[in-house]
Amino acid sequence: MIILAIETSCDETAIAILKCPSGKILSNVVSSQIKIHAKWGGVVPSLAKREHLKNLPLVLKKALREARIPNSKFQIPKIDLIAVTVGPGLEPALWTGINFAQELAKKWKKPVISINHMEAHIFSVFLKNKSFGFRASDFEFPAIALLVSGGHTELVLIKKWLDYKIIGSTLDDAAGEAFDKVAKMLGLPYPGGPVVAKMATKFKNQISKIKINLPRPMLNSKNYDFSFSGLKTAVLYLIRDLKEEEMNIDDWRLKAYICHEFQQAVIDVLISKTLRAAKEYKIKTIILGGGVAANNELRKQLGEAIEKLHPKPQWLYPIPSFTGDNAAMIALAAYFHALKKEFIEPSNLKAEGNLKLS
Ligand code: KG4
Numbered sequence: 001m002i003i004l005a006i007e008t009s010c011d012e013t014a015i016a017i018l019k020c021p022s023g024k025i026l027s028n029v030v031s032s033q034i035k036i037h038a039k040w041g042g043v044v045p046s047l048a049k050r051e052h053l054k055n056l057p058l059v060l061k062k063a064l065r066e067a068r069i070p071n072s073k074f075q076i077p078k079i080d081l082i083a084v085t086v087g088p089g090l091e092p093a094l095w096t097g098i099n100f101a102q103e104l105a106k107k108w109k110k111p112v113i114s115i116n117h118m119e120a121h122i123f124s125v126f127l128k129n130k131s132f133g134f135r136a137s138d139f140e141f142p143a144i145a146l147l148v149s150g151g152h153t154e155l156v157l158i159k160k161w162l163d164y165k166i167i168g169s170t171l172d173d174a175a176g177e178a179f180d181k182v183a184k185m186l187g188l189p190y191p192g193g194p195v196v197a198k199m200a201t202k203f204k205n206q207i208s209k210i211k212i213n214l215p216r217p218m219l220n221s222k223n224y225d226f227s228f229s230g231l232k233t234a235v236l237y238l239i240r241d242l243k244e245e246e247m248n249i250d251d252w253r254l255k256a257y258i259c260h261e262f263q264q265a266v267i268d269v270l271i272s273k274t275l276r277a278a279k280e281y282k283i284k285t286i287i288l289g290g291g292v293a294a295n296n297e298l299r300k301q302l303g304e305a306i307e308k309l310h311p312k313p314q315w316l317y318p319i320p321s322f323t324g325d326n327a328a329m330i331a332l333a334a335y336f337h338a339l340k341k342e343f344i345e346p347s348n349l350k351a352e353g354n355l356k357l358s
C-alpha cells in the first residue's frame with residue numbers, strides 16, 4: 001500500500017509518500033516557513049495559509065519526483081491512499097491541506113483518511129531514516145505518550161493500538177509555547193525552543209550574587225495536568241527585577257543562566273508527571289513526541305529516570321528529523337487506520353482547530 005500524506009497544521013508544508021507495511025519512506029518533503037514567521041515572533045495564520053497555498057503544488061511535485069512516481073496529465077500516480085491532517089492546529093492552515101487532499105482525491109479517484117496531528121506525533125517514534133523501525137507486534141501495552149509541541153502538552157494513555165485517553169494536559173501555555181515566549185523576552189529569535197536549549201548548554205557556573213530559583217508549576221498536584229503560564233510570568237518578573245538591580249540582561253552568561261533554569265523547571269515537571277503516570281498505570285512503554293522532543297536535555301534526563309524504574313518500560317522517542325512537523329508521521333498513522341478501513345468521504349473532511357485525541 002502506498003500512502004501519500006499531507007500536513008499543513010502550522011508553519012510547515014509537508015508531503016510524504018510511505019510504502020507500507022514495510023514503512024519505507026519513498027519521500028519526505030518539508031517546506032518550512034520559519035523565516036517568514038520569525039519576523040513576527042510567532043506563526044501568523046493568514047501568512048501560513050498563503051504560504052501553504054503557494055507551496056503545496058511544488059511540494060507535491062518534489063515528493064512524487066523523489067519517490068520516482070510518474071505523474072502526468074495522462075497517468076494517475078500509483079498511490080493507494082491519501083491522508084491529511086484535520087486538526088488540531090490553525091484552521092486556515094489546516095483547510096489548505098484539506099482542500100488540496102480533496103482535489104487530489106477527486107482527480108486521482110483515491111480513498112482518503114483524516115488524521116489527528118497529535119496521534120501522528122505518537123507514530124513518529126517508529127519512523128527511521130528509510131523505513132518503519134519497529135515491528136508492531138513488539139510493541140507493549142499499556143503505553144503512555146508525553147506529547148510536547150508548540151500548541152500542546154499532553155499525557156496520553158494508550159491501552160491498545162489507536163485507543164487513546166488524555167489523562168493530563170496543559171491548563172494554559174504548552175511547553176513549546178513557553179520556550180518560544182521566554183526566548184522572545186530574552187530577545188532571542190523564533191522559534192525559541194532550539195535557541196533556549198542551545199543557550200542553556202552554555203551555562204557553566206552560577207553568576208556571583210545572583211541565585212535564580214524558578215517555580216515548578218503543579219509539580220505536586222495530584223492530577224497529571226500542567227501549567228506553564230506562571231513559569232513564563234516568573235521569568236518576566238525575574239528579568240524586570242534583574243534590570244532594577246542594574247544587571248546587564250544582554251550579558252550572554254546571564255541569558256544562559258536564565259535559559260538553563262527555565263529549561264530545567266520545564267523538564268522537572270514533565271518528568272515527574274510522566275513517571276508518576278507510568279507507575280500508576282503500570283506502563284510498559286513510554287513515548288516522547290512533538291517538537292520539544294528535540295530537546296537533548298529532556299531526552300537525556302527522561303531516559304535516565306526511566307532507567308531507574310523497576311520493571312523498566314521500553315522507551316521510544318523520534319530520531320531528530322522526525323521530532324518536528326512532517327508528513328511521514330501522518331502517513332504512518334494513516335496506515336494503521338487504513339487497516340481498520342477508517343476512510344472518510346472527501347466532502348466530509350473538516351478542519352478542527354481543537355481536535356482532541358480519543
Ligand atoms: O511539534 P512542533 O514542530 O509543532 C507543533 O505541532 O506545534 O513543535 C514546535 C515547538 C516549538 O514551540 C519549538 O520552540 C519547540 O517545539 N522546540 C523545542 C526544541 N526544538 C523545537 N523546544 C525545546 N527544545 C528544543 N530543542
Ligand code: ZN
Nearest residue numbers: 149290291325
Ligand atoms: Zn506538531
